Amino acid sequence: MTENPGNTDSARQAQQIDGLTEALTDVLSGARARGGLFHRAVLAPPWGVRIQDGTPLSVASMLRGEGWVRHSEAPEPVRIAPGDVVVLRGPAPYVLADGPATEPGLLIQPGDCCTTPDGVDMCEELALGVRTWGRSLDDPVALLSGNYQLHGDLSARLLDALPHVLVLRKDEWEAELIELVAAQVVKDTPGQQMVLDRLLDLLLVSALRAWFARPEARAPAWYRAQSDPVVGVALRLLHEQPGHAWTVAALAAKAGVSRAGLARRFTELVGEPPMTYLAHWRIDLAARLLREPDATVGAVARRVGYADGFALSTAFKRLRGVSPTAYLAGLAPRR
Known part of the structure; x- marks a missing residue:
């Protein structure tokens, strides 16, 4: 029987993808989300938020409107649009804002505390509902963010392989996951934290799998060797x-x-x-x-x-x- 070259290539590609995913799963198994924090922020220009909570790994995406990311360890600001996802490596601080030069008016501190630059607590004043904050639900910009509290020494294998700012555009990854996460963030039902933790795992794995498949990602040896x-x-x-x-x-x-x-x-x-x-x-x-x-x-x-x-x-x-x-x-x- 003559083997179809196309089928052989497809099978080989599928085997490689399975191997790469398994490698990532092995590393993440020691770094699964536990008590990860998701937030939806509803904002009106001008807006800027500086995250300085020391989180080792965070993800962010625009639900509506556009924004910019400035990381203290990255050379240039990066624009993000709805459907894009950005993975940010800590613990260095970063800014999410409506423009590349907008100064932050809010600071996210350790312990999930939100303050003004001069230290005034804004958590109660900006509360708009379950895991949602801002001035008005009708404001034109909605930002989804989550932090990944890595536990376990296996996480070092992951962090060492990532740039400080990793951006994937809407057509470069499974962007439909954002809508799923956005629908769950505002719910407050029994077991919801576990649901959000697993969604955070899914979001991160999907983004990293898409990133490591790109030549410029320079995937680490332990990841490449699986294929x-x-x-x-x-x-x-x-x-x-x-x-x-x-x-x-x-x-x-x-x-x-x-x-x-x-x-x-x-x-x-x-x-x-x-x-x-x-x-x-x-x-x-x-x-x-x-x-x-x-x-x-x-x-x-x-x-x-x-x-x-x-x-x-x-x-x-x-x-x-x-x-x-x-x-x-x-x-x-x-x-």
Whole structure:
């Protein structure tokens, strides 16, 4: 039977997309939205809002009207229109405004506090309903924003891969998600925070997937390598079964190549040998799992592939510079 080249290309493309999405899912699984904040702002020109709440990652989109984004770490302001989405990397502050040079009249502080530049609290005065603020619901501009409170050490893999300001135009991503989010933001029903958290995950993953598919995005090695027919197999196995007693030979057998071939190709694409990658991946996962309520070092050790708590502690201190106990002590207030 002669294989249709078009079908082969489509199948290969679908496999690559699945691999890329899986890589992003693995990283985001340690950084899922928990208590993320969504807001709808209804505004009239001139308007400007400076967000200085220290959030590590935020998203924003115009529901109606146009706006500009100025980030303290980006060289130029960027215009955004309805349907566009902008992903902003913190904790540096940024400004959303009606013009590239408009000075902000409102400041968003840590703790979701809204003040004037001279410190007057405006939260009560500007409240217009559920997660909505402004002067009048009839004002011509509506802005949707959400912040992503990243939890877990896996989030560093994501943040390191992003520019300070990432903009996708309406026709470059799944822009219809904005309407879905906008409809849910103004609802106040049981379980709504969980709904919004998952929508924030969906919004972010959709935007990042579209961004990383672009050549200028310079997607990180861990993301690109998932689409490789050899290294992608090995990475998926390491991600899916981190607790397995993997060897390079075992991974190579699963990938259908020689041990030396896998080691060489893995190192070229990912930037480190398979076992080094696995060691760091296990410790990243352990750091996340240790944050869970009632987690013990021994139980976490067995989940990520160490014989006991002592073995995990030794590896953790070697790669992180502190023991799991010291690491948790430093997180005590946040836990």
